[in-house]
Amino acid sequence: MSRYRICAIVAALLCALAVALGKPALCWAIIAGLTIVVGLGVAFPQMSFFGPFICQGQNARRQIALTFDDGPDARSTPALLDLLHHEAVPAAFFCIGKRVVAERELTTRISREGHLPGNHTFNHSNLTNFFGPGRLRDELQTTQAAVAAVAGTAPAFFRPPMGLSNPFTFYVAKKLGLKVVGWTIRSLDTRITEPERVVQRVVARLAPGAVILLHDGNIPAERLVRTVKSLLAKLREQGYEVVRLDKLLA
Numbered sequence: 001m002s003r004y005r006i007c008a009i010v011a012a013l014l015c016a017l018a019v020a021l022g023k024p025a026l027c028w029a030i031i032a033g034l035t036i037v038v039g040l041g042v043a044f045p046q047m048s049f050f051g052p053f054i055c056q057g058q059n060a061r062r063q064i065a066l067t068f069d070d071g072p073d074a075r076s077t078p079a080l081l082d083l084l085h086h087e088a089v090p091a092a093f094f095c096i097g098k099r100v101v102a103e104r105e106l107t108t109r110i111s112r113e114g115h116l117p118g119n120h121t122f123n124h125s126n127l128t129n130f131f132g133p134g135r136l137r138d139e140l141q142t143t144q145a146a147v148a149a150v151a152g153t154a155p156a157f158f159r160p161p162m163g164l165s166n167p168f169t170f171y172v173a174k175k176l177g178l179k180v181v182g183w184t185i186r187s188l189d190t191r192i193t194e195p196e197r198v199v200q201r202v203v204a205r206l207a208p209g210a211v212i213l214l215h216d217g218n219i220p221a222e223r224l225v226r227t228v229k230s231l232l233a234k235l236r237e238q239g240y241e242v243v244r245l246d247k248l249l250a
């Protein structure tokens, strides 16, 4: 049973008790409290509030995984792939389905070079978390098909846009055999424009098993390459091995 269900049941029981005791105001306070907790659960993957949101891998070894969201992007993904190839480092790419359709060659390259394509919905709508199960299923299924058509296999992992989730997220993902993945460290690389500051932020939070969230979509190639290059140097300095997400989570 999810934490959300447990909270809802406890709140309903407490509300019933409050009403039975003739204190309806207490019931409103309980509902307000539940609303706040639900809001936090929507926004923070690490709470695993609505279902099993995987945000960390096994921590027995000094290993981490790099994940890149919102590509493939012809302006920046090729330069990133060149760097990862040169450094012999694997990564996971949470791809937007419509970009996969538009960038078939690039998606094939991601897969051919040993990286792991993931599902990041077809349209990456800001309203994804308001979609009902039918529409969310369409978003995920069309992306699964788009990736499978160019990479040979459909993704095993799904990351919801902005990491927002609700009960449908886990219901639909489970139906499609997808595991829902969040992150341990959010780099904020699309907001922080200086690569060194992004790297400092990530390095300050490093721990074995960390899943690091970066972006290859909507980010200048030069900034992305400088960030990843510097991050890889720091990881090496600190004795971390970069492994592919599926290996870190195995």
Ligand SMILES: [Zn+2]
Pocket (backbone or CB within 6 Å): 069, 070, 120, 124, 161, 162
């Ligand atoms: Zn995204």
